[in-house]
Structure formats: structure tokens, C-alpha cells
Amino acid sequence: MSITLTQLRAFLAVVHSGSVTAAADELIVTQSSVSAAVSGLARELGTPLLERDGRGVRPTPAGAAFAPFATDVIGLLEQGRRAAVESAENASRTLRIAAVTTSAESFVPRLMQAFATAHPGVGLTLDVGNRDRVMGLVLAHQADVAFAGRPPRDARLEARALHPNEHVLITAPDDELAARAEVAPHELAARTWLLREPGSGTRSVNEDFLAATGLAPRTLTVGSNGAIRQAARARLGVSFVSRDAVADDLATGLLAAIAVTSAPAPRAWHVLCSGVGPVRPVVATFLDFITARGG
Structure with a gap:
């Protein structure tokens, strides 16, 4: 052949x-x-x-x-080329990181800063997108590691769990339901649900909750976590988002959270890399670094 x-x-x-x-x-x-x-x-x-x-x-x-096999062949050859260049004397090392939007807007920059301080000879790049895009980058070997929530069931990916990823139902700070200790899902049937774009892990969390509780509310699709936060403040609707993404807004009272029963169970943030082919030393160093820190 x-x-x-x-x-x-x-x-x-x-x-x-x-x-x-x-x-x-x-x-x-x-x-x-x-x-x-x-x-x-x-x-x-x-x-x-x-x-x-x-x-x-x-x-x-x-x-x-x-x-997928053709993708792996092309990606592994490029990865091998980069490994050869990096092994040369005085060659710079670069780590390509991909992250879903929520993680990139919360904890990933701090991790990158900590790693850069500990390993000043490594260059870092960051590509941000929704879950589908980030997974595609890793599978195509166009990103060395990725940060995401629930990892897909794909034998070509390896995932390590980091810290918990709790989702909270955000709303306007003066929402009467936010003052209650417990709210049943059916009490939210008349609320508009704010959703991220298709392919987003945050959107999947909301859709899974609506399907599990039998709710079929009006929905409004907005293109970013920031837009969802602003829409919730303006009483346009409610949405489950990662607590990491809204911790500051909740602490300062710009947003409130509704303690709804049957809320999504806490998940975990994961760091992922390709399971196909050898792992470059700089990738192994990064994975060990963040795993030791627990994310």
C-alpha cells in the first residue's frame, strides 16, 4: 500500500x-x-x-x-516534527492549550501563569472555544492539552479529573425565588431559559436538566457566558452556569442563585490530551504540574 x-x-x-x-x-x-x-x-x-x-x-x-485515522497520521507527524525541533540544542518549547470558554474565563489563566513561572523556558498558547471545538482541536493534534468539563467517550482521548465543577442557577439579584431555601423545578416553568450556542457543554447541562425535569420553557440563545450573566441581571431569564464563572458576581451581589431541587450533580473539570502516540516531555511536565496542584 x-x-x-x-x-x-x-x-x-x-x-x-x-x-x-x-x-x-x-x-x-x-x-x-x-x-x-x-x-x-x-x-x-x-x-x-x-x-x-x-x-x-x-x-x-x-x-x-x-x-479519524487519517487525522491521527497527519497530526502525529506534525507532533513528531515539533518534538524533533524541541530536542535540538537551545530550541524553544511551546505548549498549545485549548480550553472551553468557562474554564478560560476562570481558572485556566491562573494555571498558565503558575506553570510559566515554574517553567520560564516554555512558551504557552491558548485557544478558546466551546466543547465541540476544543475536543476537535485535541483529536486533530492541533492542541496538546485541553480543559473541559465532562470528557467525551472517545478511546483516543485521555482525561484527568481536576477540581469540582458545580453548576448554579443564576438569576437577577432581586429575584424573589433566590431568597428561598428550596425551589421546585415546576416553579420555573414560566421562566425563560438562557442557553449558550450548540456545541457548548454549559448548554448541555441546561438541556439535560430541562429534559430530566420535563420542563419545556421558552429559550433564548446567547453566545457567551458574559452575555448570559448580563441577560440574567436584566431579568431576561435564568441559566445553569459553572460557579467558577460567576463566583465574583455572586459574591458582590450582581447575580443571585436559585436553590432548585434536582439541580445537576457536581461534575469535575478535566484536563485532556490525545491518547494516540507518544506524549511529548513538555506535555507530560504540564500534566504532572497541574495534577499535583489539583487544578
Whole structure:
């Protein structure tokens, strides 16, 4: 079997973009070269990898099964290149960190600062996004480690639990329900529920609670934790958010919390890395550092 990197990159570009034209633009090559590379890959594997989907294309079942392996090959080669460069004398070391929005707005910067102080020779980068984006970065080997809540069930990821991640139902500071010791879920049926964008772990926490309690309230989707906090202050609705994200607002009285029964059980923050391929020394050092600190 003679599979080339050009074939793998062309195939993945088509899978991610949904068309040969977009893949050619991304790779800065001709459409015919992309088509030829994907066709050659399909011949090597002995099965079609793409099929028509309206005006675009999508992976066949065989293509969908093969794509994670192609992603690992490309990602591991890049990881190996970086490891080789870092092993050279006086070469700088860089750690690529990804974090879901809530963690990036609360404890991750402090962890990065502590690590940078202890290891001044390591450069740090931070990419922030929702849960789906962050998981994708790690799986594609475009981030060395990631901070997120509940880890996905994926054998290609390794996760270590850090500190607890409690979710509280935030509301305006003068909300009468916030003064009560206990509020039943049905008493919130008339409230508007503030949700993050699809793909967000915080959104999943709220949707799981609504499904478990049988509530079907009006919802308002806002694009960030900051927007949810502002909307809650303005009495536009309520939402479960990580206590880490609103600790200061609760302490200063800018927000209040409703003690609702059947609230989501406390979870844990996790640090994740790829379980595919060797771990670079700088990644192992970072993982040991934050695990020792408990996050």
C-alpha cells in the first residue's frame, strides 16, 4: 500500500469543507489535483471514500471510518516534527492549550501563569472555544492539552479529573425565588431559559436538566457566558452556569442563585490530551504540574 500525505490532506480537506472546490481553495491547489489525490487514496484502500450530497460531497461509511485515522497520521507527524525541533540544542518549547470558554474565563489563566513561572523556558498558547471545538482541536493534534468539563467517550482521548465543577442557577439579584431555601423545578416553568450556542457543554447541562425535569420553557440563545450573566441581571431569564464563572458576581451581589431541587450533580473539570502516540516531555511536565496542584 502506498498512501501519500498529499492524499490524506486532500481527503481530510474535502471531508471538513464538504466540497472539492473548497478543499482546493484551502490547500491552494487545483480542483483536479484534489480529485486525483482522493481517487488515488480510494484505489489504495479499495473502497469509495466520498459520495455526492446535493451540490457537495460527504464521506461514505468507509470514508467516515477512515477519517479519524487519517487525522491521527497527519497530526502525529506534525507532533513528531515539533518534538524533533524541541530536542535540538537551545530550541524553544511551546505548549498549545485549548480550553472551553468557562474554564478560560476562570481558572485556566491562573494555571498558565503558575506553570510559566515554574517553567520560564516554555512558551504557552491558548485557544478558546466551546466543547465541540476544543475536543476537535485535541483529536486533530492541533492542541496538546485541553480543559473541559465532562470528557467525551472517545478511546483516543485521555482525561484527568481536576477540581469540582458545580453548576448554579443564576438569576437577577432581586429575584424573589433566590431568597428561598428550596425551589421546585415546576416553579420555573414560566421562566425563560438562557442557553449558550450548540456545541457548548454549559448548554448541555441546561438541556439535560430541562429534559430530566420535563420542563419545556421558552429559550433564548446567547453566545457567551458574559452575555448570559448580563441577560440574567436584566431579568431576561435564568441559566445553569459553572460557579467558577460567576463566583465574583455572586459574591458582590450582581447575580443571585436559585436553590432548585434536582439541580445537576457536581461534575469535575478535566484536563485532556490525545491518547494516540507518544506524549511529548513538555506535555507530560504540564500534566504532572497541574495534577499535583489539583487544578
